[in-house]
Structure formats: structure tokens, C-alpha cells
Amino acid sequence: MKKTAQAAIRPEKAEDIAAVFAVNQQAFKRQEEARLVDVLRAQVSPLLSLVAVVDKAVVGHILFSPVHVENARRAPQLMLGLAPMAVLPEYQRKGIGSLLVRRGLDACRAAGSGAVVVLGHPGYYPRFGFVPAVQFNLRCEYPVPDNVFMAIELMPCSLDGCQGIVKYHPAFAGV
Ligand SMILES: CC(C)(COP(=O)(O)OP(=O)(O)OC[C@H]1O[C@@H](n2cnc3c(N)ncnc32)[C@H](O)[C@@H]1OP(=O)(O)O)[C@@H](O)C(=O)NCCC(=O)NCCS
Secondary structure, three states: OOOOOOOOEEEEOOHHHHHHHHHHHHHHHHOOOHHHHHHHHOOOOOEEEEEEOOOOOEEEEEEEEEEEEEEOOOOOOOOOEEEEEEEOOHHHOOOOHHHHHHHHHHHHHHHOOOOEEEEOOOHHHHHHHOEHHHHHHHEOOOOHHHHHHHEEOOOOOOOOOEEEEEEHHHHHHOO
């Protein structure tokens, strides 16, 4: 059976910023996502940024930032995009990413978010309740296959009548 690491999930603090950069850089093996996190932190509100801590060290990170549906007649008051998320390579496949997603979605719901979208692997996110966003008539602004752009309602029927192109912060276009 897969070993589950004992990780504590908590909101990011100012003193975590360098460690969050390092986690993203090491997980993605490049700096673009780490820099994106810094840009969003400086420019975007509200932002939900959580870290996973093992033995007082930050080993994982997840970020949620606002997205909007272009020309939507009806949309949740706060819709968030999950991205990026990262776990240090040596801590992967121990359940820490799953814990970050589950606690992250709880935090989004507590912050009043009606729905979350994610552009990611279709074998990973459905286990948390994500379904292809096309089922809600939502499409990604980027040209991606339908099954990799997913959405989850955090409040019942929050995406009823909401349809259109989901737009991310412009900083995502550079990644
Ligand atoms: C994606 C990531 C955060 C998952 O963290 P984690 O702690 O390893 O996740 P968990 O242990 O909860 O789950 C691991 C499961 O996810 C699957 N998985 C994770 N990323 C995957 C991917 N890109 N493609 C396919 N499967 C993936 C693993 O195969 C594993 O599946 P299993 O449970 O059936 O064995 C981590 O792999 C990572 O940092 N990857 C590099 C950065 C990245 O691609 N981030 C996601 C895009 S924003």
C-alpha cells in the first residue's frame, strides 16, 4: 500500500515565500510556475495559497486564483482556478498532493467560492469530484482537449446557467 506522509496543511505565511518558490521550481524542473506564483501573489486578490509542511519544512504548495467567465449572464460570485500545485519530487506519491487539493477545496468553499476549475491531468483530478468543464458548457481560453479542462461545483447548482469561455489572469499566458 502507498505510504501516506504526515503532512500538515496550512495557509502560506510570509516566511514561506522562498520555500514555495523552491517547491514549484523543483517540482516543475523550471522556474516559470514559481515566478507565476510570485506575480499572482503581488497582483491578485483574493488568493488562496496553502502549503504542506513535514517536519517544519514546506514540501508542497497549492494556489487558487480568481477566473471569470467571459460574457456570462450568470456566474458564481467567486470562481477560482486551481494552479499551480506542486510537491517536492522526493515527497510525491505519498498523498500530499491529494491532501492539498481536498483541504484547498474546503478553503475555497469557506471563502465563498461557488466553483473551481483546473487545467490538468484527467487521470488525477476526477478523484476529487472534478468533471470535464464542458459538462457545464464551460470552455478553456487555451486550445486544450475537453477532458483536461475540468470544473467542480462547491455549492449546489452554482454553475447552472453559467456558460462561456473561462479566462485566467493574463500572467498564466506566459507559462
Ligand atoms: C501533481 C503533484 C502535485 C501530485 O502530488 P502528489 O503528492 O504526488 O499526489 P498524490 O500522492 O496525492 O497522488 C499521486 C497520484 O497522482 C497521479 N499523478 C500525479 N500527477 C500526475 C500526472 N501529471 N499525470 C498522471 N498522473 C499523475 C500519480 O500517478 C498518482 O496516482 P495513484 O494515486 O493512482 O498512484 C506532483 O506530482 C507534482 O508536483 N508534479 C509536478 C508538478 C505538476 O505537474 N503539477 C500539476 C500541474 S499544475
